[in-house]
Amino acid sequence: MAVEREVIGVCGATGRLGEIVVRKLRERHPDVTVVALVRDLDKAAPLAAIGAELRRFDYDAPDGLAPALAGIDKLLLISGNAVGERERQHRAVIEAAKAAGVRLIAYTSVLRASETSLPIAAEHKATEAILKDVGVPYVLLRHGWYCENYLFRIQAAVEHGTLPTCAGDGLISAATREDFAEAAVAVLTASEDQAGKVYELAGSTSFTFADLAAEAERQSGRPVKVLHLPKPAFEAALVEIGTPAFAAAMIAKSDMGAREGGLFDESRTLEKLIGRPTTSMSDAIAGVL
Ligand SMILES: NC(=O)c1ccc[n+]([C@@H]2O[C@H](COP(=O)([O-])OP(=O)(O)OC[C@H]3O[C@@H](n4cnc5c(N)ncnc54)[C@H](OP(=O)(O)O)[C@@H]3O)[C@@H](O)[C@H]2O)c1
Numbered sequence: 001m002a003v004e005r006e007v008i009g010v011c012g013a014t015g016r017l018g019e020i021v022v023r024k025l026r027e028r029h030p031d032v033t034v035v036a037l038v039r040d041l042d043k044a045a046p047l048a049a050i051g052a053e054l055r056r057f058d059y060d061a062p063d064g065l066a067p068a069l070a071g072i073d074k075l076l077l078i079s080g081n082a083v084g085e086r087e088r089q090h091r092a093v094i095e096a097a098k099a100a101g102v103r104l105i106a107y108t109s110v111l112r113a114s115e116t117s118l119p120i121a122a123e124h125k126a127t128e129a130i131l132k133d134v135g136v137p138y139v140l141l142r143h144g145w146y147c148e149n150y151l152f153r154i155q156a157a158v159e160h161g162t163l164p165t166c167a168g169d170g171l172i173s174a175a176t177r178e179d180f181a182e183a184a185v186a187v188l189t190a191s192e193d194q195a196g197k198v199y200e201l202a203g204s205t206s207f208t209f210a211d212l213a214a215e216a217e218r219q220s221g222r223p224v225k226v227l228h229l230p231k232p233a234f235e236a237a238l239v240e241i242g243t244p245a246f247a248a249a250m251i252a253k254s255d256m257g258a259r260e261g262g263l264f265d266e267s268r269t270l271e272k273l274i275g276r277p278t279t280s281m282s283d284a285i286a287g288v289l
Contacts (some may be wrong), residue, residue: 007071008188009035009102011057011093012078014043016148017108020181021076026050029189035072059089065096072097074104074188079124083250086123091130098136104195105136106187108180111144111200111265118257120250137195139187144202145254145263147174147284150212154285156241157213158220164227165209166234170258173202173265175278182274202265204277209255215282219289231256 008025012018013036025034037057038044044054055068059080069075075097080086090107097105109124110116124142131138157163183201187194207215213226229237231252238248257263271277 005031005033007033007035007073009037009055009069009072009075010052010078011037011076012080013047013052014038014040015078015081017177017181017184018076018078019047020178021078021184022047022052023050024181024185025188026052028185032189037068059092060085062092062096065092066099069096069100069102072100072102074106075102076184076188077105077107079108079127083120083123087126087130090123090127091134094127094130094134094136098134102136105131105138106141106184106194107131107138108184109140109142111142111202111263113140113142116257116262117260118262119253120257139194139196140198141180141184141187142198142200143180144200144265145172145174145258146180147176147203147279147281149254150174150281151284151288154212154216155288157224158216158222158289161223162225162227163209163213163216164229164234164237165255166229166231166252167209167255167258168228169208169210170255170261171206171208171264172258173204173206173263174281174284175201175203175270176284179203179270179274179278183270186273199269199273200265200267201270201273202263202267203279203281204268204271205280206264206266207281212281212285215285216289219282219285 013022034052036047036052039058048054057068080089110121113124210226213224217224235248235252
């Protein structure tokens with residue numbers, strides 16, 4: 001008797017995180033059917049080339065969502081990138097998943113979503129509440145910050161000799177997209193039922209901005225000093241060097257979140273899930289310098 005192949009759908013599969021998830025699923029679990037749910041089929045051609053099935057999926061076109069989810073057993077809902085629109089978009093996906101009979105949604109939320117003061121958390125909290133209300137089985141992959149968030153600042157710091165921040169001595173436990181993607185794959189393919197689980201995912205090691213400056217100096221051989229600024233001055237400095245106001249506000253809020261401990265975690269849950277320590281910030285910096 002033929003064994004039915006499990007079907008895993010990945011939203012945001014043309015994004016930086018989603019693409020890694022699809023690739024790892026294809027590499028490590030050839031017995032699983034991987035459906036890349038994308039709004040741009042041309043952009044997703046490299047995923048078709050590695051054996052993923054492509055289906056058009058636009059959070060802003062809700063009527064097409066449930067049909068596109070037909071036959072999908074497990075769905076990775078990677079949070080969207082349209083800040084301010086995500087509660088509505090995620091609701092549309094979750095309701096469609098319920099209608100289509102999806103057996104498990106894994107949602108990429110934010111570290112300690114229930115209690116964090118990170119401003120970016122509001123839409124994640126709302127999405128977690130929708131998952132509960134709609135009543136589809138779900139597992140929460142609560143992400144800390146990606147190492148990659150800091151790399152452009154490291155490159156600028158090496159160029160200018162200073163690394164400005166309003167994070168003070170706040171510790172940050174970042175991990176790479178690759179690490180988070182591997183965790184998603186582990187959860188989506190686990191033999192144990194994942195419904196109801198909450199994973200607080202962050203880096204195995206932690207750093208401050210002073211550590212980042214020291215590491216940038218060590219690896220580049222050029223002087224890099226951390227420059228501690230109050231939040232308004234930091235945000236203004238970002239705008240002055242050409243950062244769009246919206247992005248400057250986000251970066252300043254994120255650094256304030258680090259200052260308040262919102263990006264620190266020492267549970268090593270991510271490490272346990274992927275069976276190895278996460279990529280260090282030092283290795284991530286080495287990748288760009
Ligand atoms: N924890 C952190 O440090 C951190 C950092 C950055 C982002 N994030 C969050 O993590 C998510 C994944 O990160 P990422 O780096 O992979 O982001 P990304 O590269 O911006 O990818 C976002 C994905 O969402 C898709 N998408 C956006 N709007 C959509 C819509 N209306 N319908 C269908 N798909 C839509 C995009 O499709 P297209 O390819 O067609 O644009 C893309 O595939 C982000 O969306 C954000 O919520 C977290």
